[in-house]
Amino acid sequence: MFNLLRFEYRTLFLRKSFFVCLIVLLLPLLLISADVIDVYNKSGYNSSPFTILQMMMTFSNVSVLVLIFTSIFGCQNYINGTAKVIYAKGYSRTQIFFAKFIASATAAIIFFLVAITFGLVIGYSFGDPKADEVTSIIAGTSSKPEMWVYILHLFTQIMALHAFYFMIAELLRRTGVSIVIDFFLPTMILTLFFLFQTILKSIFKDNQEICDKIGEAYEKFMMYWLPTSSTSIIGSIFSGFDSIDYTVGMIVNIGYVILFGGLAWLLVAKKQITN
Numbered sequence: 001m002f003n004l005l006r007f008e009y010r011t012l013f014l015r016k017s018f019f020v021c022l023i024v025l026l027l028p029l030l031l032i033s034a035d036v037i038d039v040y041n042k043s044g045y046n047s048s049p050f051t052i053l054q055m056m057m058t059f060s061n062v063s064v065l066v067l068i069f070t071s072i073f074g075c076q077n078y079i080n081g082t083a084k085v086i087y088a089k090g091y092s093r094t095q096i097f098f099a100k101f102i103a104s105a106t107a108a109i110i111f112f113l114v115a116i117t118f119g120l121v122i123g124y125s126f127g128d129p130k131a132d133e134v135t136s137i138i139a140g141t142s143s144k145p146e147m148w149v150y151i152l153h154l155f156t157q158i159m160a161l162h163a164f165y166f167m168i169a170e171l172l173r174r175t176g177v178s179i180v181i182d183f184f185l186p187t188m189i190l191t192l193f194f195l196f197q198t199i200l201k202s203i204f205k206d207n208q209e210i211c212d213k214i215g216e217a218y219e220k221f222m223m224y225w226l227p228t229s230s231t232s233i234i235g236s237i238f239s240g241f242d243s244i245d246y247t248v249g250m251i252v253n254i255g256y257v258i259l260f261g262g263l264a265w266l267l268v269a270k271k272q273i274t275n
Helices: 002-012 017-045 049-058 060-080 081-086 095-126 147-172 176-201 208-224 236-240 243-270
Strands: none
Touching: 002 060, 002 095, 017 049, 017 060, 017 095, 049 095, 049 147, 060 081, 060 095, 060 147, 060 176, 081 095, 095 147, 095 243, 147 176, 147 243, 208 243, 236 243
């Protein structure tokens, strides 16, 4: 298992796509940082470090890069025939799964840590600790969750996204198709649930109480479902979460990791190697 994991890590850090993704990750962060620094130099005032961190993570492209790289890394062994060679060496399917899953998750964690570190450095270097926190767009009230809770929630969400993308890669084993499905499937599922709740509301249109509960259930699902391709790592819908919502979000995200990771393992255990 150790040799297999070492092989996957060597493959990871020798891939040009990994370093390309790191460079692409830094570009929007640098642009936002330049804007923050410009405001600070002109006025001597800026938003709070937490608000700057939230802004930088909202406009970062971490989730998109995790999607692309996980799809490339997850499919590559099947495309170039390496998977058959690894199986021929006598490794079990479970060992192969966990080695590749851990290595690709490491890449996702590195992308996340780079973005978070960048946001914290800029936030505390040029932010005003006394500034009011960002006002929630949804609730219309001040939202001040602990920063570490916010960061942990982001981390569990990235891990949930990684598990989902890895599952799709194991299912399809084709990079281009996996990327397309990863972009559109979460949105399609959200749309289907919207249509479903619309149908239910039309059925129970004479009972306002039931309609309200259906609407509330859909709103909760929308908040805790995986981000769609139209949002970044954390869209503006999450800016209104209080600490309890973040905690629930972390639990849900861990559940996604277990669900999608388990499904990916079943695919590895059952699906035949054809390349």
